[in-house]
Amino acid sequence: MTGRRARRWAGAVAVVVLLVVWTRARIDGLSVDTQATNPIVRWEWVFLREDTRTELWDATLQHLRLTFIAVGAGTLISAALSAIALRLRWSLAPITAFTGFLYTIPSVALFGLLRSRFGNVMAAEVALTSYTLLVLVRNMVAGIDGVPAAVTDAADGLGLSRTRRLLTVELPLALPVIVAGLRVATVTTVGLVGITAIIQLGGLGSLIFDGFGTQYFTKIVVGSVLSVLLAVVLDLLFHGLEVLLTPWSRRPVVR
Amino acid sequence: MSEGSAITLAGVTKTFPGTRAPAVRSLDLTVNSGSIVVLIGPSGCGKTTTLRMINRLIEPSGGTITIGGDDVRQRSVTELRRGIGYVIQQIGLFPHRTIAQNVATVPKVLGWDRERIRARVEELVDLVGLDRDLLTRFPAELSGGQQQRVGVARALAADPPVLLMDEPFGAVDPIVRGRLQHELLDLQEKVHKTIVLVTHDIDEAVALGDKVAVLNVGGELEQYDTPDALLAKPATEFVASFLGAERSIKRLSLSRVRDLHLDGGIWVDVSAGLAGVRAAMDRSAVGWLGLVRDQRFTGWISADELAAVSALDDLDPAPPLARVSPESSLREALEIILTSHSAAAVVEDQAGHFSGLVELEAIRRGLTG
Numbered sequence: 001m002t003g004r005r006a007r008r009w010a011g012a013v014a015v016v017v018l019l020v021v022w023t024r025a026r027i028d029g030l031s032v033d034t035q036a037t038n039p040i041v042r043w044e045w046v047f048l049r050e051d052t053r054t055e056l057w058d059a060t061l062q063h064l065r066l067t068f069i070a071v072g073a074g075t076l077i078s079a080a081l082s083a084i085a086l087r088l089r090w091s092l093a094p095i096t097a098f099t100g101f102l103y104t105i106p107s108v109a110l111f112g113l114l115r116s117r118f119g120n121v122m123a124a125e126v127a128l129t130s131y132t133l134l135v136l137v138r139n140m141v142a143g144i145d146g147v148p149a150a151v152t153d154a155a156d157g158l159g160l161s162r163t164r165r166l167l168t169v170e171l172p173l174a175l176p177v178i179v180a181g182l183r184v185a186t187v188t189t190v191g192l193v194g195i196t197a198i199i200q201l202g203g204l205g206s207l208i209f210d211g212f213g214t215q216y217f218t219k220i221v222v223g224s225v226l227s228v229l230l231a232v233v234l235d236l237l238f239h240g241l242e243v244l245l246t247p248w249s250r251r252p253v254v255r
Numbered sequence: 256m257s258e259g260s261a262i263t264l265a266g267v268t269k270t271f272p273g274t275r276a277p278a279v280r281s282l283d284l285t286v287n288s289g290s291i292v293v294l295i296g297p298s299g300c301g302k303t304t305t306l307r308m309i310n311r312l313i314e315p316s317g318g319t320i321t322i323g324g325d326d327v328r329q330r331s332v333t334e335l336r337r338g339i340g341y342v343i344q345q346i347g348l349f350p351h352r353t354i355a356q357n358v359a360t361v362p363k364v365l366g367w368d369r370e371r372i373r374a375r376v377e378e379l380v381d382l383v384g385l386d387r388d389l390l391t392r393f394p395a396e397l398s399g400g401q402q403q404r405v406g407v408a409r410a411l412a413a414d415p416p417v418l419l420m421d422e423p424f425g426a427v428d429p430i431v432r433g434r435l436q437h438e439l440l441d442l443q444e445k446v447h448k449t450i451v452l453v454t455h456d457i458d459e460a461v462a463l464g465d466k467v468a469v470l471n472v473g474g475e476l477e478q479y480d481t482p483d484a485l486l487a488k489p490a491t492e493f494v495a496s497f498l499g500a501e502r503s504i505k506r507l508s509l510s511r512v513r514d515l516h517l518d519g520g521i522w523v524d525v526s527a528g529l530a531g532v533r534a535a536m537d538r539s540a541v542g543w544l545g546l547v548r549d550q551r552f553t554g555w556i557s558a559d560e561l562a563a564v565s566a567l568d569d570l571d572p573a574p575p576l577a578r579v580s581p582e583s584s585l586r587e588a589l590e591i592i593l594t595s596h597s598a599a600a601v602v603e604d605q606a607g608h609f610s611g612l613v614e615l616e617a618i619r620r621g622l623t624g
Contacts (some may be wrong), residue, residue, distance in 0.1 A: 033448040154347025157419075158311060158337030158361050158409070172351045248351045 040216045063203025066193045074132030082140035099133040124196040132185040139181025143174030179242040190231040259321045260286030260416035260449045268319035270356040280485030284380040291450040293464035301474030310339045340410030340418035348394040355390040361413040379408040420452040513581035517611030552609040575601045
């Protein structure tokens with residue numbers, strides 16, 4: 001187990017080191033004159049152009065902001081919906097149907113539709129939030145439902161109140177499933193944020209749209225790569241959080 | 256301990272929504288303070304429902320339940336349950352909490368300070384026979400038997416006067432089950448709780464219960480009596496068939512060797528001298544005689560060997576094959592006598608002091624007397 005994990009980390013580190021070395025070597029050979037030599041990625045635009053760094057940084061920050069607000073709001077709304085669904089079992093089916101319906105609306109259409117009613121940012125956040133609800137509610141409910149009946153029975157029998165049972169027993173045990181939902185919701189949202197470029201937002205997506213508009217492929221590649229990197233990093237962060245918060249699931253089972 | 260924490264059920268009825276026949280119908284039962292009462296019966300007899308009505312995990316449809324004279328509905332459910340230990344078959348330890356945290360659940364809810372909780376947790380793991388090294392482990396790292404001990408320790412944490420146990424040993428293998436049953440009895444000697452225990456295992460009921468309540472489908476109380484009375488005189492055809500065909504054998508488990516009258520028998524103290532030993536051999540119907548020296552059983556001699564020697568010191572007694580302790584059950588004594596092909600088993604305490612011989616006839620008398 002630990003051996004396999006160590007090898008995986010060593011592999012990742014090796015790839016990063018190789019990338020850094022390779023790009024360093026490329027940069028050394030660059031100058032503004034050599035523009036036409038690489039039609040796909042113009043490294044001088046990435047590394048030598050003065051405004052590139054601030055543009056990329058701003059785009060990334062906007063991307064992150066749009067993502068976090070959407071996932072944060074989605075988590076709050078989903079927690080409330082899950083609480084209702086768990087308390088009133090009959091409401092689970094309509095809640096799931098409703099969030100499922102939201103999920104099926106094409107994002108381009110929804111961004112455009114909401115924009116006529118709210119401002120750009122608000123339209124983007126409302127749409128992005130609504131897409132997180134299905135997976136978040138489903139995982140929250142499944143996580144709480146997955147707590148073994150014997151454990152909740154024992155909690156009740158020992159005299160824990162409902163609130164205390166939820167906070168100290170059910171939520172910690174449901175955490176891996178809930179975090180799994182958060183990871184999927186976050187990665188999905190990072191992807192969807194790019195599409196908000198059609199309403200003059202988009203974070204890294206605006207870079208991609210620009211690239212298509214001007215036939216400048218470097219921007220498309222850089223925007224895509226950074227967007228993917230962002231998704232991967234956030235996914236790993238959540239995974240790390242989960243590992244930190246669930247120490248009991250890592251100890252070996254001895255019988 | 257007259258009133259103490261006695262539990263009474265008066266006309267308790269439970270009908271679940273959507274069913275016509277009640278699961279428990281007008282049940283009257285009194286559990287004396289400090290005693291163990293076992294509820295037993297076939298599935299569907301409402302024994303678990305009855306148990307869960309005592310701590311209001313299930314609310315009765317009718318009737319009254321009191322603990323120590325107080326109606327259980329007087330207090331809030333959480334307050335009531337914190338004063339009642341609860342142990343279930345699936346144990347239900349919190350997998351994300353260490354053993355120490357599991358045991359400390361109720362004291363923590365009650366707001367005890369850290370030092371008091373720590374001291375109580377250590378006292379409890381010692382009480383249930385667990386190693387203190389396990390305190391920092393998680394439940395998944397323990398064996399089934401160890402987990403069940405943690406479950407009992409957790410239930411006893413705030414020293415509740417009442418303990419409810421729902422098939423507590425149903426999920427462990429028979430050897431561990433036997434050991435845990437013994438431990439529960441030892442524990443009860445120290446803590447004197449009022450215990451209500453549900454089982455479907457008649458041997459467990461007979462071994463653990465001061466009294467046993469046999470329930471029939473629909474929560475009908477067929478008989479409520481001591482295990483011995485139950486086995487000796489089943490009140491109804493149902494009870495007799497439920498107890499099974501080996502009632503007399505089961506009764507043997509209830510009596511201990513020390514309860515028998517073990518005066519006389521085929522043994523003699525060597526202080527009687529050669530003549531005395533010869534006289535004793537003449538009285539032995541089996542042609543064998545046990546020799547005792549300084550409160551120790553030295554072995555068996557046969558009539559032929561005795562006739563061939565001129566002094567007691569020349570004898571070479573054969574060591575006994577069957578030994579029991581005064582605490583052994585008659586069932587164990589019978590088993591040992593039968594498997595060793597002996598006429599009698601030697602009764603010795605842990606220090607090796609001889610206190611008599613158990614013969615088959617003594618066991619038979621023990622059942623009728």
